[in-house]
Amino acid sequence: MKNINKWGLGVAVAGMMLSACTKNFEDLNKNPQVSENVPPEMLITQSEKGIVDRDFDWFYDAYSYQLQWLQFGVAAPGSSSTGLFSPTNTNDFYNAFYKGIGRNLVEIESVVAKRPEGERAQYSSLIAIAKILKVYSAWRASDANGSMPYTNAFQARSDANYTPTYDTQEKLFPLWDAELKAAVATLQSTLPTQASPGNAEIFYSGDIAKWAKAGNVLRIKLAMRVLKRTPDEAKAIIADAMSVKNGLFVSNADDWKFLSADQSFGRSGNWAMDNSPLSAGKNMLDYMQNNSDPRLNIFYEKNSYTKELIDSLIKGGAFPATAQYNDQRYIGLPANPDRRDQAADAAVFKVKRYTMKFTVNGKVQEITRTLDTVSAVQRRLFNLDAENGTNNGARYTQPILSYAEQCFMLAELSVRGIISGDPATYYNNGVEASIKAYDDMAREAKIRDYAPLAATAITDYLAKPGIAFTGSADEQLEKINIQNFLNLFKSPWEAWGAWKRTGIPKEDSKLLPLERMTVSGQPVAIPRRWALPQPTIANQTNWRNAITEMQKTGEYGNGDNDFTGRVWWDKK
Template sequence: MKNVNKWGLGVAVAGMMLTACTKNFEDINKNPQVSQDVPPEMLITQSEKGIVDRDFDWFYDAYTYQLQWMQFGVAAPGSSPTGLFSPTNTNDFYNAFYKGIGRNLVEMEAVVAKKAEAERGQYGNVLAIAKILKVYSAWRASDANGSMPYTNAFQSRSDANFTPTYDTQEKMFPIWETELKAAITTLQSGLTGQASPGNAEIFYSGDINKWVKAANVLRIKLAMRQLKRTPDKATAIITDAMAVKNGLFESNAEEWKFISADQSFARAGNWAMDNNPLSASKNMLDYMYDNSDPRLGIFYEKNSYTKELVDSLVKGGVFPSMQYNERRYFGLPASPDRRSVKADTVIFNVKRYKMTFNGKDVTRTLDTVSAVQRRLFDLDAENGNNNGARYTQPILSYAEQCFMLAELAVRGIISGTAATYYNNGVEASIKAYDDMGREAKIRDYAPLDAAAITKYLANDAIALTGSTDVQLEKINIQNFLNLFKSPWEAWGAWKRSGIPKVGGILPFEPMQVAGQTVVIPRRWALPQPTIANQANWRNAITEMQQTGEYGNADNDFTGRVWWDKK
C-alpha cells in the first residue's frame, strides 16, 4: 500500500484551513488552528475535502472488502482473497469525522459565534450548509458502526469535556432529522446580505437551492434506513419531505456529487488497484451482459483478446485455427472456494503464452477475464490519455432519489407512478455513468447511444412489471448497480433491502471458504477511544448488544447495528 494523497480543487484557501489531525478527543481542545479573522465561509472547504479525498478508504474498505463482498469484483487471477472476511485497517471515515470533517464544521460555528453581533447574521446560510454536511458525515460514520459520540462530541475545547458519551442511532436519527429540517428552513427563509463561499464550497458553490434539495433527499434516505425499526416515524418524515417546495432533485445536474477541478486528484498511490487487482464477478457481469446494460463498459474493461491478438496467436501456433468470439466480457466466480475447484482453476490462472512470432520467441500475458474498470477509480490507470481527465464521486444522486421514490410508491407510502420513477432512475443512472466514463477518459470509450436506454428498459427482465415482490427486487437491483461508484452505499443498500439475493433475478453467489458458507460482514468494529473514554465506549457496545443482533464480540463483523434489523 502506497501512501500518496493528492488533492486538486483549484481553490486557493489552503492557508485558511484546519489541517491538523487529532487522534483523541483531548487533542480537539489543543492548538487552535483558525484565526478569528478567517472568513467562516472559507472554512467549509477542508471538511468537504475530507468527505471525498478518501484514498485510504478506497484502498482498504472498497477494493479489499466492499467491492468483493458485494460481488462487483473478485480477486484477480494470480492474487489471493485471503482474509476477505476478517477486515483490518478499515473504517477510517469514522476517525476522519472526529479528526477533521466534523471538527472543522463545529469550528465554523465557533468562529461565527465570536463575531460581532452585527456580523453574525450574514452567516446563516453558510452555517446551514455546514449543518447538512455534518449530519451527512455523522450518519455515514455511524451507518456501519452504530452508536457514536455526537451531541457532545466536540465539547473538549469549549467545555473541557474529554469523555463524550455515545449516542445510539435510535437517538441520533431524530436529531439528524431536526437538524436537516432546520437547515432547510434557514435556506428557504430568504435571508439577505449572506456571505457566500463561492468556489470554496466544492459541491454546489454555495447554491442554496441545490443544498435544500440535497438536505431534503437525505431526509428521505435516512428515513428509509429506519423503516424496519420505526415505520410510522419514518413514513411521517417521508411524507413531510415530499411536501417541501422545490425539495427534490429534478435532474443529474442537481444531484450531490464531486467532480475534480484539475488533473492532480485520484492518481495512482492508494487510488490504484495495483496491489488489490479486481476482476469482474461472473454473476454481475453476466447479468449486465445478457441484458445489454449500457453501463457494462464503464463498470468493466474488455479482456485482452482482440481479434488481432487472437489472429497472431493462431499464426504463432499457440491456438488452432478458430472462429473468433466477439464477446470480450467474462467474469470470475465470487466464492473463494471456487478457486480450488478443478473445473474452475483454469480461469483463475494467469495466462502466459509462448510463441514464435516473426522469427522471434515471445511470451504474452493475457487477461481472459475482464478487470473492474480501473480508470473510473484511478485516473492514472490504463496508461491512457490523462489530458483533461476528471474524477467523479457521487454523494447522493438523482437516480438514487428516483429509485427510493419508486420503492416508496410500490409500498404505497407515497403517491405517483412507480414505473415513471423507476424509468427515470434507470435513465439517470446510465447517463450519469456515461458522464463519468467520458470525464475519466476511459480508453476506447464508446459514447452512449440514447436508443440503448429505450431498448434496455423494454427488456422484460428490466421493465418494472410483475408482482410487488418482483418489482421491489428490480428497483433495488437498479439502485444497487447505481451505487457501484460508492461501494459503502451499495453495502448499506444491500443490508437494507436484502437485494441482490441468492437465487434472485441478479443472483448473489453464496460465499464459501473451506467448504463452509460464510456470512458477509454487516458492520465495522466500533473504534476504541483512549483509556479515558473506554467506559463510555464499553457502555455503548453493551447497549447495542441488547438488541440481540449486534453480536457478542466487539469484532463480530456479521452483527447488526440498530437500523439493520432482521
C-alpha cells in the same frame, strides 16, 4: 499502504484551512489554528475535502472488501481471496469525522459566533450547509458502526470534555432529521445578503437552492434506513419531506457530487487497484450483459483478446491455426472463494501466459505475454492513471446523493404505499438518470473504448423483460433495488448499506442472484458492520457501555469484532 495521493482542487485556500491531525478527543482542545480573521465561508473546503479525498478508504474498504463482498469484483487470477471475511485497516472514515470533517464544521459555527453581531446573519446559509455536511458525515460514520459520540463529541475545546458519551442510533436518527429539517428551512427562508463560499465549496459552489434539496432528500434516505425499526416515525418524516416545496431533485443537474477541478486528483497511489486487482463478478457482469445494460463498458473492461492479438498468437504458434476469434470479450469470475479450488473453474482462475516464436532476420525470437481472459473492473473510473492515463483533461467523479437514487427511493416508497405517485415513472426516470450519470462519469474519466450513449440505448434497455417495470409488488421491489444497487457501484459503502437494508441482490433471485459464499466448504456470511473503534483509555468506559447497549437487541453479534453482527438500524 502505498503513498497517499496529494490533493488538487485548484482552490487556493490551503493556508486558511483548519488542522486535521488530532488523534484523540483531548487533542480537540489543543493548538487551535484558525485565525479569527479568516472568512468563515472559506473554512468549508477542508471538511468537504475530507469527505471525498479518501484514497485509503478506497484501497482497503472498497477494493479489498466491499466491492468483493457485494460481488461487483472478484480477486483477479493470480491474486488471493484469503482474509476476505476478516477485514483489517478499514473504517477510517469514522476516525476522519472526529479528526477533521466534523471538527472543522463545528469550528465554522464557532468562528461565526466570534464575528461582530451585525455580520453573523450573512453566514446563516453557510452554517446550514455545514450542518447538512455534518449530519451526512456523522450518519456515514455511524451507518456501519452504530452508536457514536455526537451530541457532546466536540466539546473538548469549549467545555474541556474529553470523555464524550456515545449516542445510540435510536437517538441519533431523529436528532439528525431535526437538524436537517432546520437547515433546509433556513436555506429556503428569506435571508439577507449571504457570504458565498463560491468555488471553495466544492459540491454546489454555495448554491443555496440545491443544498436545500440535498438536505431534504437526505432526510428521506435516513428515514428509509429506519423503516423496520420505527416505521411510523419514518413515514411521518418521509411525508413531511415530500411536502417541502422545491425540496426534491428534478434532474441529474441537482446531484450532490464531487467533480475534480484539476487533473491531479484520483491518480495512482491508493486510488489504484495494483495491489488489489479486481476482475468482474460473473453474476453481475452476466446480468448486465444479458440485458444489454448501457453501463457495462463503464463498470467493466473488455478482456485482452482482440482479433489482432488472436492472429498474433496463431502466427507465433501459441494458438493452433484453427483457433477462432470470439467477440464475446466480457467474462466474469465466480465470486465464491471455494470456486478457485474447483477443477471445473481452475482454467478461468489461472493466469494465462503464452510464449510466441517469430523468425526475424533469420533468428528465432521468443515473446511471452501475460493476458487476461476475464474482464477487469473498470480501473480508470477509480484511478485516472489507469490504462496509461495522462493529464489529458480527465476528471474524477464521486457521487454523494443523486437524482437517480432519489427516483429509486420514491419508486420503492410508492410500491409500498407510503407515498403517492406512479412507481413506474419513478423507476424509469431513475434508470435513465443512472445511465446518463455513468455516461457522464465515463466521458469525464476518458475511459478507454468510451462511446457516447446510443440514442435508443435507454428505451431498449427498459424494454428488456428482466428490466421492464412489470410483475408483482415483490418483483417490482426487486427490480427497483437491483437498479439502485447498480447505481451505487461508484459508492460501494452506499451499495453495502442498500444491500443490508433490502437484502437485494439475494441468493435465490431469478434476476440477479448473489452467489453463495463458502470457505473450505463452510458457508460464510457477508460482513454487515465494522468494529466500533476503541478510544483512548480515558473514554473506554463509555465505549464499553455503548457496545453493551447495542448488544441488547440480540443482533449486534458476539464480541466486538463480529463483523456479521448488525447495528441498530439494520434490523432483521
